[in-house]
Amino acid sequence: MAGEVDAFPAEALPIPQVEPTFELIADPQLKSLIPPLSDSEYAALRDNISKDGCREPLTIWKDHNIILDGHNRYQICKELNLSFKVVEIELPDLTAAKIWMIKNQRGRRNLNESQRAMLAVKLEALYAEQAKERKGTRTDLHEKNLAHGEFGRSIEKAAEDMGVSHMTVSYAKRVSKKGSPELIKLAESGKVAVSAAYKVTSLDHQLQAKIVEMVETKIKEGKHPKIGAIINEIAPKVTEDSSEKNLEKVSKNLKACLKLLGNMEVVQNQKNLAEMQEVIQKIAERLRVIGVKSPDPSTKSVLKPSDDPLSEIQERSKETDAGDSTIWDEESEPESESAEEFYSDSKGADLPEGWEGYQKAMEKEIEESDMHGEY
Numbered sequence: 001m002a003g004e005v006d007a008f009p010a011e012a013l014p015i016p017q018v019e020p021t022f023e024l025i026a027d028p029q030l031k032s033l034i035p036p037l038s039d040s041e042y043a044a045l046r047d048n049i050s051k052d053g054c055r056e057p058l059t060i061w062k063d064h065n066i067i068l069d070g071h072n073r074y075q076i077c078k079e080l081n082l083s084f085k086v087v088e089i090e091l092p093d094l095t096a097a098k099i100w101m102i103k104n105q106r107g108r109r110n111l112n113e114s115q116r117a118m119l120a121v122k123l124e125a126l127y128a129e130q131a132k133e134r135k136g137t138r139t140d141l142h143e144k145n146l147a148h149g150e151f152g153r154s155i156e157k158a159a160e161d162m163g164v165s166h167m168t169v170s171y172a173k174r175v176s177k178k179g180s181p182e183l184i185k186l187a188e189s190g191k192v193a194v195s196a197a198y199k200v201t202s203l204d205h206q207l208q209a210k211i212v213e214m215v216e217t218k219i220k221e222g223k224h225p226k227i228g229a230i231i232n233e234i235a236p237k238v239t240e241d242s243s244e245k246n247l248e249k250v251s252k253n254l255k256a257c258l259k260l261l262g263n264m265e266v267v268q269n270q271k272n273l274a275e276m277q278e279v280i281q282k283i284a285e286r287l288r289v290i291g292v293k294s295p296d297p298s299t300k301s302v303l304k305p306s307d308d309p310l311s312e313i314q315e316r317s318k319e320t321d322a323g324d325s326t327i328w329d330e331e332s333e334p335e336s337e338s339a340e341e342f343y344s345d346s347k348g349a350d351l352p353e354g355w356e357g358y359q360k361a362m363e364k365e366i367e368e369s370d371m372h373g374e375y
Contacts, residue, residue, distance in 0.1 A: 020086050024058070024074060025066045033101055033122060035115050035188050037072055046076045054084040059104075061097055062088035068101050069108070095130050099123065106162055114197075115190040116162040117172035124158035124169070171198040180205035182212040191219060196227040202245070207235050247290075254283075 037045065054077050058070030067074055068089070077084045091097045102123050106116060131154070159169045171194040175187050178201035187197045192215060200208050211230050218225040267273050 019083060020060075020065075022065055024060060024086070025064070026071055026074060027066050030066065030068070030098065030101060031071050033098060033119075034071070034105055035109075035111065035119070035190070038189070042072060045072055046079075049073065049076050049082065050080055054082055057085040057087050060086050060088055062090045066097070068097060069104055093133075095126055095133065099126050099130070102126070103161055112190045113164055113168060114172070114187055114192070114194040117159075117164045117168045117194050118176065118184075118188045120155075120158040120162040120164055120169045121172045121176045123161060124155045124173075127154040127157060168194060171195050174198050174201050178202075180208040180212070183208045186212050186215065191215070192225070192227065199227055199231065203231070203235055210234050250283075 054073050056070070056073065058074055059068045060066060061068055070084075073084065076082075089100070091100060102119050105111065105119060111119070155169055155173070156166060159166050162169075172187065175184060175194055175197045179187070179197060183197055183200055186192050187194050200211050203211070211227070211234055214230050214234065215225040215227070
């Protein structure tokens, strides 16, 4: 990628190691990009350097004297008044320097999956920033490297570069956006998986802080904290209205789908259309069942068969394609599934084959609606 420098271990850089004759700069903004060492890790590093000296050179940004790799070694050497060497690398701008630092961490430290996912969130934002910078100069680079118009490309690239799945980065992104500072720090430290931290983000920051405090306490006691149990203990009411919250989420997702479909006129693959119409039928049927079982009598008539939201579409389909009953053949329609069967995957039902692009587009629409307060 033009303007991007791959991260290599300092030993592999084809640049001579020298003792600096200038003052190095530990930029707080850059240092904050990297997960800090734990107290035990820092103590072990300090002990090694005090015994053997700083054997590994620091990496700095050439002509800027800014440390890119070796902040802890630099601090320890200053404390112990020890000498050290540096290697310099050339980078075009601050964004490229940040990207180098994050990618460099994957090869240098034994970070777990959640820590790499949290770094991938930062990396995705930097790729997006880099794309905007390039768009102002050469749009062909933007099209080539980050696939302008292809939803989710930057997050895919960030996930690939950090060696984690797209779903794991999605969890991390939610934690980064909705998590309290304490929860974000907990995920970045790798003490709790981002998939577990994700569950906490539905609570307000005050409750999140309490949960983090309990998690930290259990870790100190040598116990394995179970996030679900802790949530139920601290915020039991959350489970009581989970049905309403789930219905609200489904409604939000469907509105995002509708927004996407509003821009479509025709499709080439009728199979995908048929699969989607089948899902819509299942949703409508499931809503009718929920309405019948609900204690409020007014919900029982919300979705009567005569008010089927698909009836008009079905009639149009029959008129347009009278000889083809594949899509709307009621005799071949599968029986309505139970809630357990229909939502068997706790992470969400799998989309039919070939719908990956649609899923990414829907995620983008939902993300934008969150940002702008739509729906």
